[in-house]
């Protein structure tokens with residue numbers, strides 16, 4: 313039985329997989345079973361923030377799990393306390409953190425915070441959370457409903473919880489707020505939805521309006537967070553002060569983790585929320601090492617250098633292939649090239665793979681780039697060379 317057959321027989325069929333068998337990786341380069349190398353402009357969908365096979369993260373994890381991997385949240389977890397402190401310090405916000413295991417779980421936590429706040433703060437409980445069309449907030453029953461894409465609201469999984477509705481643009485939000493609305497949840501750059509960054513001024517005005525009315529601004533930074541935007545949080549780049557922030561993907565370099573941070577530090581009391589695995593020794597020790605690496609990478613200017621270099625290469629490709637691309641989108645190392653149509657997008661993803669370069673799709677017609685933040689200039693050069701070779705076949 314081949315591994316492909318094994319996978320198809322024993323794993324539930326939720327992914328339209330590509331059956332390449334990667335055996336090892338180094339920074340932004342992956343090696344398959346056949347010894348073929350691929351430049352990875354996806355970092356496992358924004359997860360492997362410090363690259364594949366990162367020695368510092370591997371050593372930190374190894375040292376940790378030799379001693380304790382997991383002990384439950386009934387006891388002090390030293391790296392959890394340290395990681396929370398580090399995240400709060402890097403954010404510059406006066407917040408506290410709860411740890412879970414994924415982005416969806418982090419958003420569930422955010423929604424629980426919003427509902428409890430809505431009960432505590434207002435005479436008549438407020439519970440509705442407005443989100444945006446083309447958003448993506450996760451795959452649990454609640455976060456599917458929070459996701460503003462009809463294709464996710466399959467009848468098969470109904471009934472869904474009440475309290476979510478969707479607006480097309482930021483400016484549509486104001487009129488949609490009623491006396492049961494407790495807040496707004498959104499991504500500053502919609503990832504799955506098409507790598508579309510919102511306007512800074514428009515976002516600041518919304519933040520000010522919500523603050524004035526004691527409504528919550530929940531920023532889903534599951535994809536934009538952990539230096540993906542060039543700053544620890546995209547919220548810093550937008551110069552806004554959210555009430556609640558969720559993180560996951562890049563936070564522990566590939567070890568499953570999710571986190572919700574809020575300035576409402578006393579919103580939860582004992583037993584309001586919890587997680588068996590969340591914030592255990594393994595994931596938080598990995599997270600500490602990742603943040604340590606990325607903090608210096610940000611401070612010494614190398615991250616910005618990479619962002620600028622990637623940007624120049626991306627614009628070059630967009631210019632050279634104007635017959636294929638309509639626009640360049642996104643920010644930091646979360647970038648997109650919008651194609652003419654969905655069919656061209658599929659062809660590009662396939663041709664890229666055949667030419668040894670991994671890229672993602674976003675929305676209906678956007679090629680998405682989420683390289684490891686530590687990608688080398690050589691890997692960027694090689695990646696774009698291969699990408700252009702792929703485009704030449706379209």
Ligand SMILES: *Cc1c(COP(=O)(O)O)cnc(C)c1O
Pocket residue numbers: 413414415416417419448449450451499503504532533534535536560561
């Ligand atoms: C990936 C993603 C999620 C879901 O994260 P999971 O870890 O898959 O649950 C939620 N929100 C955004 C913005 C994401 O990009």
